[in-house]
Structure formats: structure tokens, C-alpha cells
Amino acid sequence: MKAQDLFYSLLKAEDEADVESILSGAGYLDDDESVWLPLGGYENNFSTVGNQQADPTGALVDKIINGIDAVLMARAFSQSISPEGPDAPPTMADAVEKFCEVRGGRLDSLSARERTSLAEAFQLRVIAVGTKDDPCYLLIDQGEG
Secondary structure (H helix, E strand, O other), X not given: OOHHHHHHHHHHOOOHHHHHHHHHHOOOOOOOHHHOOOHHHOOOOHHHHOOOOOXXXXXXXXXXXXXXXXXXXXXXXXXXXOOOOOOOOOOHHHHXXXXXXXXXXXXXXXXXXXXXXXXXXXXXXXXXXXXXXXXXEEEEOOOOO
């Protein structure tokens, strides 16, 4: 299976069983560990991978906030500002003011039309598939990663 075909198959997968079936069909669930590399190149990365909220609502909110962070970081990089450098905004509100031109970084200062325009510019998408009892969520952002 070509990498592009594998990508699109995985993109359309709606649950863990679909992913396992696709990976198995492509030969990636065999016992051959050479086809897998540790995330980030670190063998002991469970703290990164396993660092999820215990509560599903909190986990979903975390993912949305991470998407917003990624968009703000991308905007910083586009202006040659390191998010950890001296020119970086010190708070989220400062980042929203600097990179999104929102007075005081307060979304409540925007009109409904301005909020909609900002939301469209962020292109943060939450897509739900599956059933009410067994949903799967896909979050997409146009951020730095």
C-alpha cells in the first residue's frame, strides 16, 4: 500500500477497529518492530503519550485548547517570534491581542460577526463520528504542527 493511500485510509477510519484493520492489511501490525519508531524518538515517552485527562470532557477541551495554542504558535512563527523567546507574548490574552488583533485578548469585546470571522480564520474543526454511546472525535487545526 502506498503511503498516500495508507494516509487517506487512516484519515477516513472512524474507530480503533478500523485503524487496526487498515494497519494490519498494510502489514504494520506484524511482529516486526522495525516498522515502528518511538514517538518523538524517545523510548520512554509514556508521560507524553499517556498525559491525558481522566475525564473525557476534560480531555476533549484539552485537545481544543491545544489546537488554539498551535494556531497562536504558528502565527508567532510566521512573524519570526519564538514562542519561548523574549518577544513572545507572556499570556494567552496577550497572544490573542498581538496575533489576532483582539483588544485585550478578550473575545467578549468582539461582535458576533467578528467572532465568526476569527473562528473561520483559526480553522479549528471538531468532527464527531460514530454513535452517541461510542463516539470518535477528530480535531483539526491549522497550527504549527
